[in-house]
Amino acid sequence: MTLRIAEIFGPTIQGEGALIGEPTVFVRAGGCDYRCSWCDSLHAVDSAYRHDWAVMAPEQVMAEVRRLSGGRPLTVSISGGNPAIQDFAPVIAYGKAEGYRFACETQGSVSKPWFADLDTLVLSPKPPSSGETVDWKAFDQCLEAARGCGQAVMKIVIFDDEDYAWAKAAAERHPELPLYLQPGNPEVDPALPVDLSQATDRLLWLIEKVTGDGWFTPRVLPQLHVLVWGNKRGV
Amino acid sequence: MTLRIAEIFGPTIQGEGALIGEPTVFVRAGGCDYRCSWCDSLHAVDSAYRHDWAVMAPEQVMAEVRRLSGGRPLTVSISGGNPAIQDFAPVIAYGKAEGYRFACETQGSVSKPWFADLDTLVLSPKPPSSGETVDWKAFDQCLEAARGCGQAVMKIVIFDDEDYAWAKAAAERHPELPLYLQPGNPEVDPALPVDLSQATDRLLWLIEKVTGDGWFTPRVLPQLHVLVWGNKRGV
Numbered sequence: 001m002t003l004r005i006a007e008i009f010g011p012t013i014q015g016e017g018a019l020i021g022e023p024t025v026f027v028r029a030g031g032c033d034y035r036c037s038w039c040d041s042l043h044a045v046d047s048a049y050r051h052d053w054a055v056m057a058p059e060q061v062m063a064e065v066r067r068l069s070g071g072r073p074l075t076v077s078i079s080g081g082n083p084a085i086q087d088f089a090p091v092i093a094y095g096k097a098e099g100y101r102f103a104c105e106t107q108g109s110v111s112k113p114w115f116a117d118l119d120t121l122v123l124s125p126k127p128p129s130s131g132e133t134v135d136w137k138a139f140d141q142c143l144e145a146a147r148g149c150g151q152a153v154m155k156i157v158i159f160d161d162e163d164y165a166w167a168k169a170a171a172e173r174h175p176e177l178p179l180y181l182q183p184g185n186p187e188v189d190p191a192l193p194v195d196l197s198q199a200t201d202r203l204l205w206l207i208e209k210v211t212g213d214g215w216f217t218p219r220v221l222p223q224l225h226v227l228v229w230g231n232k233r234g235v
Numbered sequence: 236m237t238l239r240i241a242e243i244f245g246p247t248i249q250g251e252g253a254l255i256g257e258p259t260v261f262v263r264a265g266g267c268d269y270r271c272s273w274c275d276s277l278h279a280v281d282s283a284y285r286h287d288w289a290v291m292a293p294e295q296v297m298a299e300v301r302r303l304s305g306g307r308p309l310t311v312s313i314s315g316g317n318p319a320i321q322d323f324a325p326v327i328a329y330g331k332a333e334g335y336r337f338a339c340e341t342q343g344s345v346s347k348p349w350f351a352d353l354d355t356l357v358l359s360p361k362p363p364s365s366g367e368t369v370d371w372k373a374f375d376q377c378l379e380a381a382r383g384c385g386q387a388v389m390k391i392v393i394f395d396d397e398d399y400a401w402a403k404a405a406a407e408r409h410p411e412l413p414l415y416l417q418p419g420n421p422e423v424d425p426a427l428p429v430d431l432s433q434a435t436d437r438l439l440w441l442i443e444k445v446t447g448d449g450w451f452t453p454r455v456l457p458q459l460h461v462l463v464w465g466n467k468r469g470v
Contacts, residue, residue: 011446013455020255021415021454023446074451180256196431200463207463211246211258216309219256220248227462228435228442 003086004030004053006044008064009234011074015225017122017180018153019103024075025065027091029083033109036130038159040188043233044081058090065095073099075119082106084142089114105155107132108139115142119150123177125170127156127163129184136173143174153177158206159184171217179218181206185226194230199223238321239265239288241279243299244469246309250460252357252415253388254338259310260300262326264318268344271365273394275423278468279316293325300330308334310354317341319377324349340390342367343374350377354385358412360405362391362398364419371408378409388412393441394419406452414453416441420461429465434458 010025030053032045043049056064065076076095078088084106092102092114103120115121123142126132146152154177156167163184171179183202187194203222210220229235245260265288267280278284291299300311311330313323319341327337327349338355350356358377361367381387389412391402398419406414418437422429438457445455464470 011449011451013442013446021456023451023453023455069451070449072449072451196435200431203459204463207248211248214246214305214307216246216258216304216307218258220258221256222459222462224438224457227457228439 001087001090002055002057003061003088003091004050005056005061006030006041006049006053006081007234008061008068010068012235013224014075014077014103015228016182016221016223017105017155018120018151018178019075019077020221020224022075024077024103025068027061027065027076027078027083029078029080029086029088031085032081033085034082034107034126034130034132036126036132038130038184038186038188040185040231041079041081058088058094061091062094065100066098073101075101075103078102078104080106082110084110084112084115087112087114089117092117106142107134108142109135110138111141111145113145115146116148118146121146121149121152122155123152124155124157127158127166129159129163130157134170151178153180155180155182157182157184159186164209167218168215175217181210181218181220182223185223188231190231190233192231194226196227199227236322236325237290237292238296238323238326239285240291240296241265241276241284241288241316242469243296243303245303247470248459249310249312249338250463251417251456251458252340252390253355253386253413254310254312255456255459257310259312259338260303262296262300262311262313262318264313264315264321264323266320267316268320269317269342269361269365269367271361271367273365273419273421273423275420275466276314276316293323293329296326297329300335301333308336310336310338313337313339315341317345319345319347319350322347322349324352327352341377342369343377344370345373346376346380348380350381351383353381356381356384356387357390358387359390359392362393362401364394364398386413388415390415390417392417392419394421399444402453403450416445416453416455417458420458423466425466425468427466429461431462434462
């Protein structure tokens with residue numbers, strides 16, 4: 001059994017959401033059932049890039065994580081693409097036996113039994129600006145599959161007022177999930193620099209939206225890696 | 236019974252540490268038993284500013300928090316200065332009765348029974364670059380007083396290699412405390428702008444230090460409010 005892997009990199013810090021700041025090795029799966037208009041990881045999504053993806057056995061994935069981390073257990077974040085279209089159960093089993101912790105980030109369109117083995121499941125349903133439509137039944141199946149995991153949280157990217165209103169409705173649907181909001185990043189070309197002051201302006205816009213509105217449940221966070229590295233890959 | 240209050244402001248987001256991104260009203264106490272060389276809140280520390288501090292009854296403090304938050308419960312962060320040299324027990328009692336949650340940030344030099352009533356106690360022992368010396372016995376008394384609180388965490392500001400080595404020793408002393416590291420900010424003049432790229436460079440330096448070292452326990456986070464607002468007060 002093999003996995004399609006777009007990249008494995010780190011250790012670096014988690015740049016967003018519930019584990020922001022946490023030293024992490026990223027395992028980015030290749031392939032996705034979505035095609036968000038503003039996708040910042042097309043190299044792991046668009047099948048035009050599939051010849052760049054490695055075909056690896058689970059043991060090989062963990063060997064690379066072990067090499068990068070010098071054999072010292074840390075958090076491994078399984079992202080993508082949508083990692084839930086593949087079977088990461090063996091990777092998680094091998095890693096947990098050595099003390100590694102596992103987080104997974106997925107949109108919530110496909111559920112997998114191995115969600116229950118995670119320390120953190122980040123479900124990030126995509127708002128209207130993505131051009132995708134959330135299947136809430138599939139999303140709820142993901143939560144069902146994740147029962148017994150360390151924590152399940154929801155993260156929503158916000159580009160505009162419509163996304164913001166949509167996020168509020170999503171939060172009402174799942175008040176039990178800790179919620180993280182992050183401003184959308186329209187500057188996703190890895191060949192171009194990110195304008196720092198524009199990035200912080202987008203964060204400010206979202207902070208003022210949430211606090212002005214008296215909506216005190218979500219945490220509002222930027223993509224730290226974008227502030228530090230721009231759109232550079234592998235950091 | 237009255238309190239010396241340097242400022243009450245918000246709602247904004249918590250800019251650093253364990254509650255980063257959390258909508259918060261800040262109650263900044265006036266007065267401090269320390270005088271860190273790089274203090275970024277001298278207006279709440281230096282007694283030269285004491286005539287600017289309000290003298291308020293606990294009911295008045297909560298009334299202002301209530302006004303700012305529109306009566307909707309959120310997290311109230313009690314900071315300073317060192318808030319532990321005053322008695323915030325009544326403020327916390329009034330607020331909790333209305334559903335407000337309380338965090339307190341202190342260096343850990345003075346313990347108070349009301350630490351046990353907090354949702355989050357952030358102890359930030361000061362590294363050598365501060366010019367202060369930590370009294371670990373007093374620090375441990377703070378932890379003892381905080382038994383039963385929601386969570387106690389440690390946050391350390393790092394300016395240089397000496398601070399970094401000191402933080403590692405502090406972490407070994409208290410491995411039970413979740414640890415947050417943040418790069419020091421030498422640009423604390425509220426009249427001057429903060430150089431964003433220098434601020435992100437300082438974060439990058441600390442990330443590379445921690446990950447290059449294989450030290451995977453602490454989370455590494457910036458001061459988000461500095462990235463968004465520079466040294467502006469009241470945000």
